[in-house]
Amino acid sequence: MQEYPAHASPAFTPIASPHPTSARERTVSYLKLSHDDEHNNNAPPPPLISPAFTPPQTPFHDDSTGQRHDRQPRSIPVSSPTDSERQPNLLPQLPHVECQVRARIPTTTGQEMFLHLYHNSADEKEHLAIVFGPHIRSKSLDAPRPGETERDRMIRGAYVGTLFPGRTHSRVEQIRQESGAAAKKTGGRPSAGYLSGLNGPGQGPPSPTMSSDVSAEGGIDSSYPEELGPPMVRIHSECYTGETVWSARCDCGEQLDEAARLMSLPAPTPITTPSSENGEQPLPPSKLPSCGGVIIYLRQEGRGIGLKEKLKAYNLQDLGHDTMEANILLRHPGDARSYGLATAMLMDLGLDGERGIKLLTNNPEKVRAVEGPNREVRVVERVPMIPLAWKTGGKEGVQGVEVERYISTKIEKFKHMFSSG
Numbered sequence: 001m002q003e004y005p006a007h008a009s010p011a012f013t014p015i016a017s018p019h020p021t022s023a024r025e026r027t028v029s030y031l032k033l034s035h036d037d038e039h040n041n042n043a044p045p046p047p048l049i050s051p052a053f054t055p056p057q058t059p060f061h062d063d064s065t066g067q068r069h070d071r072q073p074r075s076i077p078v079s080s081p082t083d084s085e086r087q088p089n090l091l092p093q094l095p096h097v098e099c100q101v102r103a104r105i106p107t108t109t110g111q112e113m114f115l116h117l118y119h120n121s122a123d124e125k126e127h128l129a130i131v132f133g134p135h136i137r138s139k140s141l142d143a144p145r146p147g148e149t150e151r152d153r154m155i156r157g158a159y160v161g162t163l164f165p166g167r168t169h170s171r172v173e174q175i176r177q178e179s180g181a182a183a184k185k186t187g188g189r190p191s192a193g194y195l196s197g198l199n200g201p202g203q204g205p206p207s208p209t210m211s212s213d214v215s216a217e218g219g220i221d222s223s224y225p226e227e228l229g230p231p232m233v234r235i236h237s238e239c240y241t242g243e244t245v246w247s248a249r250c251d252c253g254e255q256l257d258e259a260a261r262l263m264s265l266p267a268p269t270p271i272t273t274p275s276s277e278n279g280e281q282p283l284p285p286s287k288l289p290s291c292g293g294v295i296i297y298l299r300q301e302g303r304g305i306g307l308k309e310k311l312k313a314y315n316l317q318d319l320g321h322d323t324m325e326a327n328i329l330l331r332h333p334g335d336a337r338s339y340g341l342a343t344a345m346l347m348d349l350g351l352d353g354e355r356g357i358k359l360l361t362n363n364p365e366k367v368r369a370v371e372g373p374n375r376e377v378r379v380v381e382r383v384p385m386i387p388l389a390w391k392t393g394g395k396e397g398v399q400g401v402e403v404e405r406y407i408s409t410k411i412e413k414f415k416h417m418f419s420s421g
């Protein structure tokens, strides 16, 4: 797991499964679900993932060179839905969301991210947007609030560039005026130099040559560069067990880490950087901006049933039921989640509209549901989240009978798409 440093879960190698599967078992070519058989044979239960879903060559696996972790993920175009396809349970109206506070979080990988905490009109929970890269900003955070001081704005995170001791203004424009530099309005889209300082790890105050950060409406301009294509988005539901206490029953922690890793990769095309604009020395690769993206982290623990009920479901699973049956036996839907909040948060982050987003998921329900009642957000590409154990031929990633059962049920019952097909 060394090449997959954890952004959100503890950085150590995955715990060995209580029932580790051998390489031979992992390639078993049949699906054996009968518990009686397992117990009668007194042998370890077989892996449950059919080879039909465990291709020897996953779209990302390369036997000769090993997996490349430094490349942008391959994505699959998503076609526009037909009316008959649009089945997800969508609220007629999206909830109202407001980003209350944002803070810079340096990570163990050296990349920084900005954690955005949202309140909303639908529930009392604190949903989160984890923003990578310099190009994505929250409109509701940046909007001025009546009576607030510049210090108030900085404390709630509505500043551009980087905070530093003695900083007095939240906006670049004001810092520039304060330093007596001549105002230089470029108009239109902000310069890449300015953009790279928006969320990025710049040192000290922004350069006086940076363009204005204040839009006509009094908010802060930002835009995701066209050349980067659709921004990467992951909608992730809370999983205390998989993300915090190292559960090997699911791959949730691994998926969160992988999404963060992909969003931290350097931008694939040589986008304009502050130095290229100003004719300065080019930045070293480690300082180049990543294309970034956002993980919308929804507090929908246990596919919406909460931790208490999920733990009961785990006991039912140990009694022989799969993850969907366990929910139903507890009188919950197989999946009790909704995604209207994610849609509203993406809109607040400026990721709505024609250009669309690239969604990291295997879940077909998410692909349609996150688009919202009027396709406010458009999923134009999908990046499959292939289990790390599949990509590395079992060398890394969460492994064991429990996670195999979990993934098998996702494929068989929830119709998750684990390949580029």
Ligand SMILES: Nc1nc2c(ncn2[C@@H]2O[C@H](COP(=O)(O)OP(=O)(O)OP(=O)(O)O)[C@@H](O)[C@H]2O)c(=O)[nH]1
Pocket (backbone or CB within 6 Å): 235, 236, 237, 238, 239, 240, 249, 250, 252, 255, 300, 301, 302, 303, 304, 305, 310, 313, 314, 323, 327, 360, 361, 362, 363, 366, 385, 406, 416
């Ligand atoms: N009820 C229940 N929830 C589970 C179980 N295992 C994991 N979960 C929850 O399932 C959710 C997984 O969410 P995600 O990873 O965002 O989504 P997904 O539907 O698996 O789809 P992907 O985008 O393809 O990962 C989290 O809320 C977990 O807490 C389980 O056995 N029972």
